[in-house]
Amino acid sequence: MIFIFLTSGLFLAWSLGANELTNVFGTAVSSRMVSFKKAAIIATIFIILGAVFQGNGTSNTLVELGTINAIAGAFTVTLAAVITVFLMRKYRLLVSTSQAIVGAIIGWNLFTGNTTNINSLSNIVISWILCPILGAVFAIVLFTMLKLFLKKVKIHLIKLDSFIRYGLLIVGAFGSYSLGANNIANVMGVFIPSVIIPKIEIFGIFILTSSQQLFLLGGVAIAIGIFTYSKRILQTVENDVLSLTSESALVVVLAHSLVLFIFSSQSLSNFIVSIGLPAIPLVPVSSSHAIIGAIIGIGILRGGSEIKLNVIGQIAIGWISTPLIAGTISFFTLFFVNNVFQQPVAKLDNKDLIKDIYKNENIIVKKDSIYKVNLQ
Template identity: 55%
Template sequence: MELTILLFLLGGLFLGWSLGANDAANVFGTAVGTRMVNFRTAAIICSIFVILGAVISGAGTTETLGKLGAINALPGAFACCVAAGFSVYLMTKSGLPVSTTQAIVGAIIGWNIFTGSSIDFGVLTTIFATWIICPILAGLISIGIYIGLKKFIAASKIHLLRLDAYTRAALLLAGAFGAYSLGANNIANVMGVFVNISPFTDINVSNFFIITSVQQLFLIGGLAIAVGVFTYSKKVMFTVGNDLLKLSPLSAFVIVLSHSIVLFLFASQGISSFLTSLNLPAIPLVPVSSSQAIVGGVIGIGFLKGGKEVKWSVAGKISIGWVVLPIITMIIAMFILYILTYMFNLNVVF
């Protein structure tokens, strides 16, 4: 592999690190914030399952993102990743749970504008629509699960301590599922722009199975996410777990589960094909925002409890972050593309 290719890939790895630091924090944020799972355990499980999700099921959303802007030159992909990674880093630094999804979409639009490529407004509308649907859906799912779970617990009369142990185990399982879904849904943000220009070749492992070039790309992206989880996600975990609403361990579990379900729904090619086979409208395979899913879940539980305990100022701050992030990323991306084109004489589009 050429050194320049590796250098450009670093942009994607930087974005992967940002995703680990911010989005992955959402998955275990409520569990760590409520002190039900310690950070180290959360980080280990999160890393393993993000990588598995990315490598095994990451292809679906990548296709959709590719439709939005088929970035066909490594410097262009590099610019988009660095812009997205940098803006997510800025938000992470201020403890705001934003999403690499919003950032990378902003960056791709920036690339489209800069290079004069056409924007597929159909895809863009679908992506924007899912950003609205995603938190609402997560909120509704969390309300449904919470009500059902409360009834079940009241009827089963489980001892407080046993309930605590079950909740811990459930949080770990839901977190693992969430991390897998995040890897599957969001790896497109990190490595999607490199798919068309992957520097890897397929590896045949003893004629047993083939690790495709895309899977290799997703594997190193997954590893970058894992590094982000370990090095920088703690602060966001506590914001998600404590600042927005004082959560009980049970609520924490419900929120992680509803978040994971939403992410899985928008990443599962299987469910989408199944719905199509039943002549039902297919779920668009779109990289949704894990932050929006988590915040939607938290606010859903808050509503169920009367809405008084939700810190709306924090919710407002997070929402503003969601609107501002794609715009900032778009501007930063265009700025980097400008520098690469006119100062380094690199082709950002073919």
């Protein structure tokens, strides 16, 4: 039964795998600098590693925004995000899975009468705005540094091509890790409070907690998306913003990966706090927005005349329209699931208990203490 409820999350994960590989390996594969097979294998390994070992941070933020403590609720919220992403992609609108899932969670909060954690929400919205800006800043800094370096060392164009080829593989691996770490929350994060799986000890070396097992499952679904559908998307998608050279493509992917990494690394956030700076919010951000921001950064360095400004407008509209559409769909689908299928979409709102379960993974003991309430 749990698996059936997980299908919406797994489908979203599949869709993520199918669509997001373009951001990490798009230029490398379409220019034939890296073969699709190599890119898919590297992406799969590193997305799963990132999801399992670093996916908790961003998932925590989503749980804080709305602790969806009933699996039917988590299923419906993710389904709403799936529908939003599907509809917006169908009408060729720029869509972010992160924004769709956040909108859908807010829809759940409204439906169940839970208050939305304004602090979390503001952190999330600020991160969305910062995501493309940081992408642009990183791209400008990195590209300027790379150009200065290349001017100094004077590498032969063909040798440089080989270095870039390997650079794209390494940066692609880092990008895949960051994508897994940052975006796994979008597809599996909402299930954490409601799906409780006993810990698994692997060869006595390390333990996979309940959430890590969910992330692993999500990672596998992302991998299936990569292998089954991403090649088709890679072959058809073009860069709508600006044409890139291989050096700038390398910088763009690296800038994108850094943005995703920054918004998902607990250790980096702790380090920032330790030197007296405010903590970095761990928020799932849009991989596409980070890429577009980075491409715009390169465009600014080229004088800015080549940038297609309507894409920036699309991003800004997406900040409002995507959560709004997802929230509305979430609200109505929750109503439908709750009233037509008689599935509980929320349980007793005991956030402290849920958080305690989530943090300590002390699942079996406290499972019985959560009980169902009738929303009607």
